Structures are given as C-alpha cells and as structure tokens.
Amino acid sequence: MTTKLFTEVDAKAAQQLLESPTPPLLIDVREQNEWDAGYLHGATHAPKGMISFTIPNIAPEKSAPILLYCAGGVRSAAAAETLAGLGYTNLTSMAGGINGWSAAGLPVVETTTLTPEQKSRYSRHLLLPGVGADGQTKLLNSRVLMVGAGGLGAPAALYLAAAGVGKLRIIDFDSVEASNLQRQVIHTTDRVGMLKVESAAVQIRALNPDVEVEPINDMLTTENVASLLNGVDLVIDGTDTFEARYALNDAAVKLGIPVVHAGVFRFEGQLTVLAPGRGPCYRCLHPTPPPAEMAPSCGVAGVLGVLPGVIGVLQATEALKMLLRIGEPLIGRLLLWDALEGTFTELTVKRDPHCVACGDGTAKGGAA
Amino acid sequence: MSISVRIPPVLRTQTGGAKLVSVDGASLSAVLTALTAAHPDLREQIFEADGTLRRWVNVYVDGADVRHLAGLETPTQDGIEVVILPAMAGGALGSAR
Numbered sequence: 001m002t003t004k005l006f007t008e009v010d011a012k013a014a015q016q017l018l019e020s021p022t023p024p025l026l027i028d029v030r031e032q033n034e035w036d037a038g039y040l041h042g043a044t045h046a047p048k049g050m051i052s053f054t055i056p057n058i059a060p061e062k063s064a065p066i067l068l069y070c071a072g073g074v075r076s077a078a079a080a081e082t083l084a085g086l087g088y089t090n091l092t093s094m095a096g097g098i099n100g101w102s103a104a105g106l107p108v109v110e111t112t113t114l115t116p117e118q119k120s121r122y123s124r125h126l127l128l129p130g131v132g133a134d135g136q137t138k139l140l141n142s143r144v145l146m147v148g149a150g151g152l153g154a155p156a157a158l159y160l161a162a163a164g165v166g167k168l169r170i171i172d173f174d175s176v177e178a179s180n181l182q183r184q185v186i187h188t189t190d191r192v193g194m195l196k197v198e199s200a201a202v203q204i205r206a207l208n209p210d211v212e213v214e215p216i217n218d219m220l221t222t223e224n225v226a227s228l229l230n231g232v233d234l235v236i237d238g239t240d241t242f243e244a245r246y247a248l249n250d251a252a253v254k255l256g257i258p259v260v261h262a263g264v265f266r267f268e269g270q271l272t273v274l275a276p277g278r279g280p281c282y283r284c285l286h287p288t289p290p291p292a293e294m295a296p297s298c299g300v301a302g303v304l305g306v307l308p309g310v311i312g313v314l315q316a317t318e319a320l321k322m323l324l325r326i327g328e329p330l331i332g333r334l335l336l337w338d339a340l341e342g343t344f345t346e347l348t349v350k351r352d353p354h355c356v357a358c359g360d361g362t363a364k365g366g367a368a
Numbered sequence: 369m370s371i372s373v374r375i376p377p378v379l380r381t382q383t384g385g386a387k388l389v390s391v392d393g394a395s396l397s398a399v400l401t402a403l404t405a406a407h408p409d410l411r412e413q414i415f416e417a418d419g420t421l422r423r424w425v426n427v428y429v430d431g432a433d434v435r436h437l438a439g440l441e442t443p444t445q446d447g448i449e450v451v452i453l454p455a456m457a458g459g460a461l462g463s464a465r
C-alpha cells in the first residue's frame with residue numbers, strides 16, 4: 001500500500017480547517033483571470049504552472065499545513081502532487097474547488113475594485129505574496145506626505161507614484177535649477193525655472209494617472225505642519241533644516257504618523273523609520289540640534305548624484321513596507337551606507353523614556 | 369587594543385580626510401582621548417568644556433548608542449568599531465536640495 005501524498009477534503013471540511021486554531025496556508029493555484037473574478041478569503045495566489053518556483057517564498061517550511069484549491073479540484077490535486085515531490089508533507093487539496101465551495105453556499109471574496117488597466121499596470125505587484133490585489137488596493141488608498149521634492153524626494157516620489165500610492169502631497173518652496181538635474185531625476189531640463197512641486201506633479205501625472213498629486217509651494221513650519229499631516233498615512237522626510245525636521249517630528253509623534261527619515265552627504269547616506277508607539281522618534285536619536293555656529297557648514301558640500309537616488313529609493317522601499325505591513329521596517333535601526341566602500345553599517349536606536357516628544361511623560365509615551 | 373573609529377563625513381576636515389582612525393583604549397573615554405590627541409580639532413566638536421559628550425553627537429560602540437550603555441565608561445574590546453554620528457541637517461539635505 002502506497003502512502004498518500006496528500007489528503008482531499010470537501011468544501012465544508014476545508015472551511016472547518018480554515019476556522020481551526022491552526023489554519024493551513026490557503027493557496028489558490030488558478031490562473032490570473034480566474035483569481036481576478038473572485039477568490040477565497042485569506043488565499044495566496046500561486047498559479048499551478050509556476051508553483052514549484054513560487055512555493056519557497058510562500059511556504060519556506062515544508063512541514064507547514066497547506067490547503068490548495070482550484071476551480072474544480074483537478075489542478076489543486078496535481079499541484080499537491082508537485083509539492084509532495086518537492087518534499088512538502090502536510091498537503092490537502094479541496095475536492096470540488098471554488099465551484100464546489102460556492103455551490104455549498106460558502107462566501108467567495110469578490111475581486112477588488114482594480115480596473116483592467118490597473119490589473120495590467122500593477123501585475124507585477126499582484127503576483128507578489130504579501131502585496132496582491134489587497135495590498136495594491138491599500139497602496140491606492142494611501143496618502144504620503146513628501147517633505148521636499150529635491151534629491152531624496154525626487155526618486156522617492158517617482159517610485160511611490162509608480163507603485164500606485166494613490167495620493168502624494170508634496171511640499172517644497174524652491175524652483176528647479178540646472179544644478180539640481182544631476183540627481184533630482186523627477187525634474188527635466190525644459191522645466192528649469194518651474195516650481196519644484198509643479199515640475200514633480202507634471203512628471204508624476206505622466207508616469208501614473210492613478211496618482212492624485214497635491215503640490216504645495218510652501219515651507220514646512222510649526223504653524224502649517226499639522227494641516228500638512230492631515231489625512232496622511234506616512235511621511236518621507238527630505239527636510240533640509242533642523243527647524244523643519246523637529247517641527248515635523250513633534251507633530252508626527254503627536255498624530256502617530258510614521259516618518260521615513262534620511263540624509264545624504266557626499267558619498268554617504270543614512271536612513272531610519274521613526275514610527276510613533278513602535279520605536280524611537282527623531283528627538284530620541286538627536287535630542288537637540290547643534291547650535292548654528294557648531295553645525296557643520298556644508299552648504300557647498302557636493303554629493304554624488306546617485307547617492308540621494310539610492311537613499312531616496314530606500315525611503316520609498318521602507319514606505320511601501322510600512323503601508324503594506326510587510327517585512328521588517330527599519331524601526332529602531334539606523335542604516336548608514338558608504339557608497340565608496342560599498343558597505344552598510346547598522347546602528348541601534350532606542351526610544352528614550354525621557355524624550356520630550358515621545359517619552360513616558362508625554363501623552364504618546366505610554367503607547368510604546 | 370586596536371579600536372577603529374568611524375569619522376562621519378562632516379567631521380573629516382578635522383581628521384585630514386581620514387574616515388577610519390585606529391587608536392588604542394580599553395574604554396570609550398580612552399579611545400576618544402587618544403583620537404582627539406591625534407586630531408586636536410575634533411575635541412571641541414565632540415566634547416563639551418567639562419569633558420562630557422556634546423548632546424548632538426551620538427557615539428556608538430559595536431552598533432549601540434553609548435547613552436544606553438555606560439557612556440564614556442563603556443568598555444571597548446579589541447577589534448570593535450566606534451561610530452561617531454553628529455546630527456546633520458542643512459549639510460545633509462542642503463546637498464539634497
């Protein structure tokens with residue numbers, strides 16, 4: 001008698017498995033167009049033809065319980081055999097598939113509101129475990145405040161726009177200069193002289209019409225910061241003065257909004273995620289700015305053009321992780337990058353219980 | 369006891385451009401004393417007049433902020449890296465702008 005490579009259950013039994021205290025990983029092995037028409041709640045999409053390539057990311061542990069389904073039960077049984085051949089040991093296929101599930105009167109998740117154009121545009125996101133249609137919808141419904149449309153803001157804004165972050169509020173008070181173009185890739189030669197926020201808006205709209213741009217030609221101050229943060233899920237900090245950075249920090253802590261902080265200098269950059277209630281704030285890192293006469297004067301310091309590109313794109317990466325709630329964001333960790341050495345250094349940043357912005361004595365302190 | 373101290377880009381004028389400075393010392397205090405003896409211009413950037421660390425200058429021993437360790441008394445084992453990290457603004461992002 002041969003050992004069975006997998007178990008088969010009907011829809012009712014599958015539902016009981018999914019409602020048990022230790023539910024199996026639910027995998028839909030159908031094709032994209034079938035998935036788009038509706039799938040089971042909590043399912044990960046992994047088409048059968050590609051499953052041997054995608055499974056290591058979806059289920060790194062080969063003993064993990066896995067429940068597979070397709071339309072009628074044939075393809076999920078075949079996929080279960082494939083996985084058994086790869087060494088997976090706890091496999092179940094749902095007999096009757098999603099059709100049997102619907103026929104039993106059980107609920108199927110309607111597909112998201114993504115349009116056919118969006119399904120095409122974001123198809124590489126839709127294929128990703130941890131993003132998918134749910135994640136893409138989250139991004140489309142998110143609003144990010146970009147403080148600065150310069151070296152860091154330019155690449156970050158382009159990638160967030162490309163990723164389909166639905167609302168980008170951008171504040172800057174400068175105009176595009178020729179000397180910006182070596183690194184501020186959101187601006188173009190024919191837009192020299194235009195307000196940076198207008199130039200950024202032109203480029204973002206050309207890249208992705210899904211994105212609503214809110215250009216604000218102003219300087220961030222303690223007076224306007226609260227209204228700038230209104231309705232915002234996350235901030236990309238490209239501030240260039242201590243005044244603006246501390247004003248942004250204190251308001252973001254009060255409102256519980258995470259800030260992706262970064263800086264670049266010559267051939268080096270740094271980056272961290274400041275998430276109120278989950279880790280330190282900027283004042284925990286640096287309680288006070290240096291007095292003006294001690295602040296290193298770097299107004300004319302150069303920077304390798306790609307430097308803010310790399311760090312700005314890392315900011316966008318952290319922003320997407322935070323918005324999608326995936327991975328390990330750089331909370332409590334400060335990453336230093338030395339481009340010439342080609343090395344990253346990671347420093348630990350702790351929340352300071354005595355911090356005047358987020359410490360235990362403040363309204364926000366208890367949450368951490 | 370060889371400790372390598374990573375000098376931030378904004379303070380390299382004071383070290384003649386050196387990014388990594390190797391010094392000896394069994395505690396952070398000894399390490400920074402040796403560092404500032406070799407590069408005297410660094411002293412007022414890092415230390416207050418009373419010998420405590422400047423409030424806007426963070427120092428990390430083996431990746432951890434010494435304010436959460438034993439401050440200047442933090443022991444420094446052979447081969448460990450010390451990182452000096454002052455708050456940067458205008459500079460950092462002035463070049464970003």
Ligand SMILES: [Zn+2]
Pocket residue numbers: 280281282283284285351352355356357358359
């Ligand atoms: Zn704090």
